[in-house]
Amino acid sequence: MTIxxxxxxxxxxQVPFSTFGSWLSISIPRGEEELFFRNHHGSxxxxxxxxxxxxxxxxxxxxxxxxxxxxxxxxxxxxxxCFEGPRTVRMRGQGLSFQLGGAHLAYSEGANRVVxxxxxTRRYQIEALHGSVELRPSDGPKKRWARQAFISPGxxxxxxxxxxxxxxxxxxxxxxxxxxxxxxxxxxxxxxxETMPAVRPVDRETQQLAAYVNWSCVVEPCGLIxxxxxxxxxxxxxxxxxxxxxxxxxxxxxxxxELALDQMLTMVDHQDEFGCYxxxxxxVNISFNFSKPPxxxxxFKELLKRTPRRPSEEIMETMYASLSKQxxxxxxxxxxxxxxxxxxxxxxxxxWDNSTMFSSGVPLFAPDLAALLVVQMEVLAxxxxxxxxxxxxxxxxxxxxxLFKALMEELWCGDHFVARLGDGSAVECNSLIxxxxxxxxxxxxxxxxxxxxxxxxxxxxxxxxxxxKVDSPRYREDGYWQGPIWAPSTFLAVMxxxxxxxxxxxxxxxxxxCRMCAKSGFPENFNALTGEPLRDPAYTWTASVFLxxxxxxxxxxx
Numbered sequence: 001m002t003i004x005x006x007x008x009x010x011x012x013x014q015v016p017f018s019t020f021g022s023w024l025s026i027s028i029p030r031g032e033e034e035l036f037f038r039n040h041h042g043s044x045x046x047x048x049x050x051x052x053x054x055x056x057x058x059x060x061x062x063x064x065x066x067x068x069x070x071x072x073x074x075x076x077x078x079x080x081x082c083f084e085g086p087r088t089v090r091m092r093g094q095g096l097s098f099q100l101g102g103a104h105l106a107y108s109e110g111a112n113r114v115v116x117x118x119x120x121t122r123r124y125q126i127e128a129l130h131g132s133v134e135l136r137p138s139d140g141p142k143k144r145w146a147r148q149a150f151i152s153p154g155x156x157x158x159x160x161x162x163x164x165x166x167x168x169x170x171x172x173x174x175x176x177x178x179x180x181x182x183x184x185x186x187x188x189x190x191x192x193x194e195t196m197p198a199v200r201p202v203d204r205e206t207q208q209l210a211a212y213v214n215w216s217c218v219v220e221p222c223g224l225i226x227x228x229x230x231x232x233x234x235x236x237x238x239x240x241x242x243x244x245x246x247x248x249x250x251x252x253x254x255x256x257x258e259l260a261l262d263q264m265l266t267m268v269d270h271q272d273e274f275g276c277y278x279x280x281x282x283x284v285n286i287s288f289n290f291s292k293p294p295x296x297x298x299x300f301k302e303l304l305k306r307t308p309r310r311p312s313e314e315i316m317e318t319m320y321a322s323l324s325k326q327x328x329x330x331x332x333x334x335x336x337x338x339x340x341x342x343x344x345x346x347x348x349x350x351x352w353d354n355s356t357m358f359s360s361g362v363p364l365f366a367p368d369l370a371a372l373l374v375v376q377m378e379v380l381a382x383x384x385x386x387x388x389x390x391x392x393x394x395x396x397x398x399x400x401x402x403l404f405k406a407l408m409e410e411l412w413c414g415d416h417f418v419a420r421l422g423d424g425s426a427v428e429c430n431s432l433i434x435x436x437x438x439x440x441x442x443x444x445x446x447x448x449x450x451x452x453x454x455x456x457x458x459x460x461x462x463x464x465x466x467x468x469k470v471d472s473p474r475y476r477e478d479g480y481w482q483g484p485i486w487a488p489s490t491f492l493a494v495m496x497x498x499x500x501x502x503x504x505x506x507x508x509x510x511x512x513x514c515r516m517c518a519k520s521g522f523p524e525n526f527n528a529l530t531g532e533p534l535r536d537p538a539y540t541w542t543a544s545v546f547l548x549x550x551x552x553x554x555x556x557x558x
Contacts, residue, residue, distance in 0.1 A: 008063075008064045008065045008066065009065060009066050009067065009208060009209060009212065010065050010209060010212065010521075010538075011063075011065065012026065012027045012028055012035065012063055012065050012070070013027070013028040014521065014533075014537035014538055015027070015065070015209070015212070015213060015216075015521070015537065015538040016038070016216065016234040016235060016538065017065055017070045017081070017216075018083070018216040018217070018234050019083035019085075019086060019185060019188070019215075019216060020086070020188060020189075020192065020215050020216065020218045021085075021086035021218055021219065021220040021228065022083060022086035022087065022216075022219070022220070023039050023040050023041055023086070023122075023165070023219050023220070023222065023283075024037070024038065024039050024040075024083075024086075024087070024089060024165060025038050025039075025040065025216075025234045026038065026050065026070060026081065026089070027234075027235070029044070029046050029235070029236075030235070030236070032046065032049075033060075034049040034050075034051065034060075035049060035050045035051075035061075035063065035072070036048065036049050036050065037049075037050055037089070037100065037124075037163070038234075039118075039121050039122060039165070040219065040231065040234055040238040040282075041121045041122060041222070041223075041282075041283055041284065042120070042121070042282055042283065042284040042285060043236075043238060043282070044234075044235065044236040044238045045118070045121050047116070047118050047121070047124070048100050048101050048102050048116065049100075049101045050072075050098070050100060051098070051099050051100075051101055052072055052074045052077065052079060052093075052096055052097075052098055053096060053097040053098065053099060054074050054075050054077065054096050054097075056097070058099075059074045059075070060074075061073055061074045061079070062074070067185075067186075067189040067208075067212045067215070067216070068082060068083075068182060068185035068186040068188075068189055069081070069082050069182060069185070069186075070082070074096055075095070075096070076095045076096075077093065077094060077095035077096025078093065078094055078095060078096075079091060079092070079093040079096070079098060080092050080093070080178075080182075082178070082181050082182045082185050083181070083185055084162070084175075084176060084181040084184075086220055087164060087165045087166075088162055088163065088164050088165070088173065089162070089163045090160075090161075090162050090163075090178055090181050091160065091161050091162075091163070092130075092158065092159065092160040092161075092178050093151070093153070093158065093159050093160075094153070094157055094158045094159075095153075095157055096153075097150070097151060097152060097153065097159075098150075098151040098159065099136075099148050099149060099150045099151065100116070100126065100148060100149040100151075101148045102116055102135075102147050102148045102149055105117035105118075105119065106135055106147040106149070107135075108134075108135055112127060112128035112132055112133050113125065113126070113127050113128075113133070114126045114133050114134075114135055114149045115170070116149070122165050122166065122167060123165075123166050123167065123170070124163050124164065124165055124166075125162075125163070125164040125166060125170045126149050126161060126162075126163050127161060127162050127163075127164070127172075128151060128159065128160070128161050129160040129161060129162060129175065130154055130158060130159055130160040131151060131152050131153045131154045131158065131159030131160065131161075132151070132152050132154075132159075133149055133150065133151050133152075133161060134149070134150055134152075135147045135148070135149060135150075136148050136149075136150050160178060162175060189211075189212065189215055192211060192215045192256070193207075193208060193211045193212075193215075194255075195254075195255025195256050196210075196211045196255055196547060197251070197254055197255065197547050197548070197550070197551035197554075198551060198554050199547075199550040199551060199553075199554050200550070200553060200554045200557060202518075203514055203518070203550040203553070203554070205518075206514070206517055206518045206546065206550070207546075207547065207550060209521060209522070209543075210517070210522060210543035210544075210546050210547050210550075211543075211547075213522050213538050213539075213540060213543040214230060214248065214251070214252070214540050214543050214544060214547075216234065217230050217231045217232070217233060217234055217538075217540045218230050218231075218259070219231055219283075222283045223282075223283030223284050224270070224281050224282065224283055224284065224285070224286055225240070225266065225281065225282070225283050226266065226269045227262040227265060227266055227269070228259060228262050229245070229262065229263065229266045230245065230248045230263060230540045231540070232244050232536075232539055232540055232541065233524075233536045233538050233539050233540065234538070235536045235537060235538055236536060237524065237536045237539065238282065239280040239281060239282045239285075240266055240267070240280060240281050240282075241279065241280045241292065242267050242277040242278055242279055242280065242291070242292040243292040243293055243295050243296075243351050243488065244488075244540070244541045245263045245264070245266060245267060246263070246264070246295050246296055246298075246299035247299070247487065247488055247491060247541040247544045247545055247548075248260075248263050248540050248541060248544045249261070249263035249264050249299055249300075249303050250299055250302045250303055250306065250544065250548060251543075251544035251545070251547045251548050252544075253302070253303040253304075253305075253306035253307045254306045254307065254308065257307040257308060257309065257311075260303055260307065261303070261311055261315060264296070264299070264300060264303065264319065265315075265318070265319075266281070267281070267296075268318060268319070268322045270286055271322055271325065271326070272288065274329055274332075274333060275325030275326050275327075275328050275329030275332075276288060276291055276326070276329045276333075277291065277292070277296070277326060279291060279292060279348070289348075290346055290348035290349050291349045292348075292349065292350075292351050293349070293350055293351050293368065293369060293372055294326060294327065294330060294369070294372045294373055294376050295372055295488075295492070296323060296326060296376065297323050297326075297327070297372075297375060297376030297377075297378075297379040297380065298372065298375050298376065298379065298439070298495075300319055300323065300379065301379045301382070302495075316383070316387060317387070319383075320380070320383050320384070320387060320389075323376060323379070323380055323383075324380055326376070327373060327376050327377060327380065330342045330369075330373055331373070331399075334363075336363070336422060339365075340402060340403065340406035340410075341365045341369075341370050341403070341406050341407065341410060341411070342365070342369055342370065342373065343362070343363035343364055343365045343366070343369070343422070344358075344362060344363065344364045344366055344369060345362050345363055345364075346358070346362060347481070350366060350368065350369065350433070351488065352431070352433055352467070352481040352489075353480060353481055354479070354480050354481050354482060355429075355431045355433055355467070355468075355481045355482065356429045356430060356431050356468060356472070356474050356482055357419055357427060357429045357431045357433050357434070359427075359429070359474075360421060360425075360427045361421060362421075362422075363421070363422045364419050364420070364421060364427065365410070365411065365419060365420045365421075365422075366419045366433065366434075367407060367411045367417035367418070367419065367433070367434050367436070367437050368433050368434070368436045368437065368439075370403055370404075370406070370407040370411070370437075371407065371436065371437035371439055371440050372439065373403060374400050374403050374404045374407070374440060374443070375439060375440065377396045377397070377399050377400035377403065378396070378397070378400050380392075380396040381393050381394075381396035381397040381400065384396060404440070404443065407437070408448075412448065413426070415451045416434060416435075416451060416455055417434040417435070417437055418434065419433075419434065430468055430469040430472035430474065430475075431467060431468055431481075431482075432456070432459050432465055432466070432467050432468070432489055432493070433467075433489075434455070435452050435455040435456045435459070435493070436489070436492055436493065436496065437452065437496075438452040438453070438456065438493065438496030438497060438499075438500055438502075439492055439495060439496035439499065440496070440499070440500075441496060441498075441499025441500045441501075442499060442500065442501070444500065449500045449501075449502065452496075452500070453497070453500070453502050453505060456493055456497070456505065456509075457505065460508070460509070460512075461485075461512075461528045461529060462512065462529075462531070463485060463512050463513075463515070463516040463526060463527075463528060463529075463530075463531035464485040464490055464509055464512045464513045464516060464526070464528070465485060465489060465490055465493055465509060465528075466483055466484070466485060466528035467481050467482065467483060467484060467485065467486055467489055467528075468481070468482045468483045470483070470528060470529060477527050477528070477529065477530075478527070478534050478535075480525070480535075483528055484525035484526055484527060484528055484534055485513070485516070485525060485526040485527075485528050485531075486524075486525045486526075487513075487525075487539075487541050487542040487544070487545035487546070488541060488545065490509060490513050490545060490549075491545045491548060491549065493506075493509060494506045494509050494510055494549060494552070497509070503556075506552075507553070507556060510549040510552055510553050510556075511553060513545070513546070513549055514546060514549055514550050514553060515531075516531040517542070517546040519531055520532055520533040521533055521537065521538070522537075522538055522539055522540075522542040522543040522546065523535060523536060523537045523538070523539060523542060524536040524537075524539045524542065525542075
């Protein structure tokens with residue numbers, strides 16, 4: 001596989017420069033104009049700017065970004081930046097000076113060593129390996145930083161430094177030569193890229209960026225994060241959310257099976273005593289204020305189909321027990337007395353935070369929730385059979401049948417699904433959600449499948465599936481789940497259409513989504529009419545869904 005080595009692969013104003021496992025990144029954060037050294041402990045923290053100087057004056061550099069190397073050029077000067085493992089950033093420069101516009105808690109502990117203490121996050125040891133580093137008072141107009149670290153070249157006009165992240169105590173690590181660090185970083189990304197799903201030639205350059213977004217968003221275990229986990233982004237969505245992680249697991253399953261399993265297990269690690277997964281986790285925070293839709297059974301089944309080897313018996317038992325408890329949680333704690341269908345209590349519970357389906361209130365008996373739980377119960381029945389739990393096979397299948405029957409009797413209205421409030425009144429909307437029971441595939445009668453196909457087609461734009469019909473009075477171009485195209489809804493629709501035998505429409509949706517990603521990258525969501533990127537500009541589940549759909553199109557055209 002050939003990597004594009006000419007020019008930038010991405011802009012650091014959209015996609016942070018980072019490396020696999022690191023809690024550090026370098027980018028131009030939203031609201032800022034300068035390049036910042038950042039970390040992601042607890043949140044997105046803009047620690048200090050990285051500034052190039054020519055003749056003592058700060059100048060804005062030209063920035064070139066590749067997965068393994070960040071290059072800043074100013075006039076005749078040049079700075080190169082790479083990672084030496086997840087906790088050390090290496091820099092070297094020639095022909096210019098450099099400063100790190102620092103911290104209020106800054107001090108020196110020896111010649112050519114400066115420490116920035118960034119409270120509530122971490123400390124950073126800045127060591128000059130060539131040239132010198134000294135602390136100076138801030139002379140900026142806003143006095144934003146009390147003290148700055150100024151790096152001066154040696155007599156040869158060159159300088160080199162290392163920045164180490166540490167907690168209470170710094171121990172000097174072994175330093176590899178800069179060029180070896182660069183080679184190691186290049187080789188690490190190349191090896192990861194080689195494991196990505198095969199795609200058509202037309203999608204290969206986009207695949208490189210998708211692979212980089214996912215590779216660079218992995219963080220190593222720290223605090224509440226117990227295993228290598230993909231953050232949703234290293235811009236500002238710096239958490240693991242409980243349904244986002246499922247799409248990342250599916251995309252990684254074929255080439256990175258252990259990392260894929262880690263994505264499923266990272267939420268299992270924190271499943272509560274009732275069976276609920278957290279809404280989100282970081283290294284220091286965990287939230288159960290909301291849930292997320294139960295796509296986990298569907299995702300685990302897809303992971304098993306794609307992985308080159310079956311997980312260990314221990315992991316299979318863990319996942320079976322966890323998925324069982326999650327299904328039970330919905331059915332034990334989110335049903336009205338005497339009722340069969342489960343309900344949502346907020347748009348956030350569905351993952352579609354502000355969908356118009358929730359405009360009439362809650363509790364809301366939503367068709368997508370019942371459909372996803374039917375699929376999860378079917379998966380559990382299959383797993384029970386494979387694992388020799390014969391008594392539980394019939395139990396899960398019977399529960400799936402009962403829930404499916406209630407879905408059709410209570411929410412199907414002849415040519416479309418509705419949601420219902422607790423008093424039984426129907427909720428009509430122009431959201432894409434009510435068409436997503438297509439995920440039930442061949443279980444649905446043919447007339448229902450065709451009606452759902454027609455409903456999905458009514459959301460189709462030049463770029464894909466709008467989450468609110470574009471002719472709806474409540475459609476908004478940047479309305480979050482009230483219009484924009486999203487990766488997870490796209491993937492569920494495509495998977496459902498495939499399962500229902502409606503592959504031509506699945507092809508159309510897949511092709512348009514891949515084309516949109518080639519144009520606009522991997523943002524949190526897209527303008528449904530223009531395909532332009534919206535919100536967080538580098539989001540892992542968008543990259544993962546591209547990889548899955550690009551692989552699908554490669555297989556369809558092979």
